[in-house]
Each structure stands twice: as structure tokens, then as C-alpha cells.
Amino acid sequence: MKPRILMLALATCGLALAGEESARPSPDSAPAAAAAAAQALGAALKAELEAAVHNGGPVAALGVCQLKAPDIAARISAESGLRVSRTSLRPRNPDNAPNAWQTEVLRTFEARKAAGEDPAYLSYSAVVDGEFRFMKAIPTAPVCLTCHGERLAPEVTARLAELYPQDQATGFRLGDLRGAFVIVKPAAARP
Numbered sequence: 568m569k570p571r572i573l574m575l576a577l578a579t580c581g582l583a584l585a586g587e588e589s590a591r592p593s594p595d596s597a598p599a600a601a602a603a604a605a606q607a608l609g610a611a612l613k614a615e616l617e618a619a620v621h622n623g624g625p626v627a628a629l630g631v632c633q634l635k636a637p638d639i640a641a642r643i644s645a646e647s648g649l650r651v652s653r654t655s656l657r658p659r660n661p662d663n664a665p666n667a668w669q670t671e672v673l674r675t676f677e678a679r680k681a682a683g684e685d686p687a688y689l690s691y692s693a694v695v696d697g698e699f700r701f702m703k704a705i706p707t708a709p710v711c712l713t714c715h716g717e718r719l720a721p722e723v724t725a726r727l728a729e730l731y732p733q734d735q736a737t738g739f740r741l742g743d744l745r746g747a748f749v750i751v752k753p754a755a756a757r758p
């Protein structure tokens with residue numbers, strides 16, 4: 568039986584998760600742990616961003632994504648014993664740039680989407696050098712366009728230019744692949 572990933576109706580900061588992940592079942596339940604870690608990251612960021620948008624609008628929320636996203640990922644990594652992060656072929660934060668393996672998986676996601684697969688269900692897992700690696704695609708939802716779309720409010724554009732001078736993460740359209748979650752179970756943590 569495939570492990571289930573919680574459906575999140577509203578996703579923020581790129582944390583869209585939906586459907587059932589397609590990783591092959593493994594005896595040590597690494598896929599289930601990876602899915603749970605991705606879900607925890609999504610839920611925590613969603614809560615933070617909702618509060619920030621409610622209190623101060625999208626420009627304030629930008630600051631939350633910038634400051635809190637890495638902190639939250641670090642906390643969930645520490646709690647789960649997994650390395651939890653996000654990446655993209657067109658990153659906003661250069662720290663989120665994909666490594667060679669992640670680039671390959673992201674390109675495969677683009678090809679699978681082009682071949683007709685639903686981006687909400689694109690995931691991939693593999694064991695490489697003893698570590699379990701899981702990636703799940705993050706499609707661009709309507710809410711994402713505020714900060715990643717083709718037409719941004721001038722104040723959002725201005726704040727992005729200050730925070731992310733190397734920003735590549737604008738110009739996305741609804742349904743485009745915005746990036747992916749990356750969950751890694753390090754080899755040392757394996758039994």
C-alpha cells in the first residue's frame with residue numbers, strides 16, 4: 568500500500584502538496600517518513616505565511632518567506648532526522664539552487680508534465696550512495712502568482728529586488744512547475 572500525503576487545500580511559499588505519492592514502498596518506511604517531513608514543512612510554512620498575509624499583506628509575507636522558510640526547514644530537519652528543503656530550476660534564493668541530481672529530477676518532472684502527467688502527482692525517489700532521496704513537484708497555484716507570476720504589484724517587485732537581486736522565480740503561469748520539495752534520509756541514519 569502506498570503511503571498517503573496529506574492534502575493541503577491552500578499552499579504557501581511553494582508548499583503545495585496533494586495526492587498520493589508514488590515512491591515505491593520500502594522496508595524501512597523511508598518514503599512514509601519523507602512524505603511526513605514534507606507535510607510538516609508545508610503545514611508550518613502555511614501557518615506562518617497565512618498569519619503574515621493577514622497581518623501585513625504580501626510584502627510583509629515576503630519577509631516571512633525569506634526569514635522563516637530556511638528556519639522552519641532546519642527545525643523540521645532536526646526533528647525528523649531528514650534533510651528537508653525546496654529547490655527549483657529557476658530559484659529565487661540562490662541557496663535553493665539544485666545540485667546535479669536534483670536538476671536531473673526537475674528536468675524529468677518537466678518532461679513528464681509535458682507528456683501529460685498531472686503536476687500535482689509528480690514525485691520520484693531513489694537510493695543513491697546509501698541515502699534515500701525523495702522529490703515531490705510543486706505546481707504553481709493561483710496564490711503563488713502574487714510573488715512568482717508574470718505581473719507583480721510594484722511594491723512586491725521592489726521588495727524582491729532588495730531581498731533577492733538574483734531572483735529567477737518570476738514569470739510563472741498557473742500550473743507551471745515552480746519547483747520541488749527535497750527530502751533526504753542520510754546514509755548514516757540508516758539502520
Ligand code: HEC
Pocket residue numbers: 578579580581582583625626628629630632633634636637653654655657658659660661663705706707708710711712713714715736745746747
Ligand atoms: C508572499 C510572497 C510569496 C508567495 C505568495 C509565494 N512565494 Fe514562493 N517564495 C517566496 C520567497 C520570498 C522565496 C524565497 C525563500 C528563501 O529565501 O528561501 C520563495 C521561494 C520559493 C521556493 C523555493 C525555491 C526558490 O525559488 O528559492 C519555491 C519552490 C516556491 N517559493 C514556490 C511557491 C509556490 C508554489 C507558491 C504558491 C503555492 C509560492 N511560492 C508562493 C515568496 C512567495
